[in-house]
Amino acid sequence: MNGDPPSASAKDNPRKDKIRRAGKALPVLMRSLEHCDLCPRRCGVNRLKGEKGYCAAGAEPVVYSYAPHHGEEPPLSGRSGSGTIFFSRCNMECVYCQNYQFSQSGAGKKISARDLGDIMLELQGAGCHNINLVSPTHFAPVIVEALKYACSDGLELPVVYNTGCYDSLDVIRGLRGLVDIYLPDMRYSSDAMAEKYSAAPGYVSNNRAVVEEMYRQVGHLETSRGIAYKGLIIRLLILPGGISGTTETLEFISGTLGSGVYLSIMSQYYPAYKAGAYKELSHKISREDYDAVIKKMRELGLHNGWVQPFHAEFDERYAGENLPPEDFS
Ligand code: SF4
Structure with a gap:
């Protein structure tokens, strides 16, 4: 994997470096x-020969939709939108998935790496501020191939890796210099919860190691005229009844990455997909769930980022809708 530091020319010509x-x-x-x-x-399957693993993804990318997205965090959406590409399938299986229509069914259009590169250029042509790859994990190789085509044909925009963050550490190391902005979830602080509700064994230690690597690569969020061009934003979706263990995750973040890290606190949980079958997940978060997270952030001095108001609504036109921020510093 290309974990080497930026070349001397990288600063002068980031496109060539990519x-x-x-x-x-x-x-x-x-x-x-x-x-x-x-x-x-x-899974160990040969996806080049058509074998399918847990995520059921083939070798070629399947794109559900792509468009300028105005509901992401403010420095990603800006005025002209984040150039969001939603990939079909997922390597996690969250029982409360808000995107289950395409994350679990495989709905979408199978395209080539060249087509994917063209989509990136189309989004750039539409004035988007970045290329926002949603659920990229299982299509990482073909995304890199598409980036090679797109950068050769003039792609200049920052690349956002928007992931549930059940990623391979080696793969993320290999993306150094290709991804400008990491947008990982930190969904749980308990492996038992991750296994029960997302079928993701070993999630916590893996997730934390990957987020640390992301931070090593890109550091804290950097913006120019309010638009992000580099850095890390961690998304924390609060689940009811402490299931997400968000306060423990905040302690990890503060102790490991410091208090300057940018967070996106999401209160929009509602019982989507199969969540109704779990009594503990069959309702929105309580005021206590929400307040505990805000209180912990204040205690730890975590002051950068955005927090959704209590009981923010999920807008089904968008995945990851983030409402206008409240200043909670
Ligand atoms: S991306 Fe993950 S879940 Fe999908 S086949 Fe590969 S190892 Fe299995």
Whole structure:
């Protein structure tokens, strides 16, 4: 994997640097498809020969939709929108998934890496501020291939890796210099909860190691005229009854990454998909759930980012809708 530091020319010509890095990362990532270990499940299937693992994804990307998105965090959406590409399938299986229509069913259009690169350029042409890859984990190799094409054809926008963050540490190391903004979830602080509600064994230690690597690569969020061009934003979806363990995750973040990290606190949980079958997940979060998280943030001095108001509504036109921020500093 290309975990090397930026070359001398990277600052002067980031596009050329990305083309170089993509060329270096691609053979390693493609080999991963022959015995898929793109995520911690390590299914070992040969996706190049049509075998399917847990996520049921093939080798070619399936895109559910793409468009300028105005509901992401403010420095991502800006005035012209975040160039969001929603990939079909997911390597997690959250019983409360708000995108289950395409994350679990595989709905969408199968396209080539070249087509995917063209979509990126189309979003750039539409004036978007970034390319926002939603659920990219299981399609990482072909995304890198698409980036190589798109950068060769003039893609200049920052690349956002928007992930549930059940990712392979090796794959994330290989994305150094290709991804500008990491947007990971930290969904749980208990492996038992991650296994029960997202079928994601070993989630917590893996998730934390991956977020630390992301931070090493891009650091705290950096903006220019209010638009993000580099850095880390951690998304924390509060689940009812302390299931997400968000206060413990905040302690980890504060102790490991410091108080300057940018957070996006999401209160929009509602019982989607199969959540109604779980009594503890069959309702929205309580005032106590919400207040405990805000109180912990204040205690820890975590002051950067955005928090949704209590009981923010989920807008089904968008995944990851984030309402206008409240200043909670
Ligand atoms: S990306 Fe899919 S096939 Fe590959 S290891 Fe993960 S779940 Fe299995």
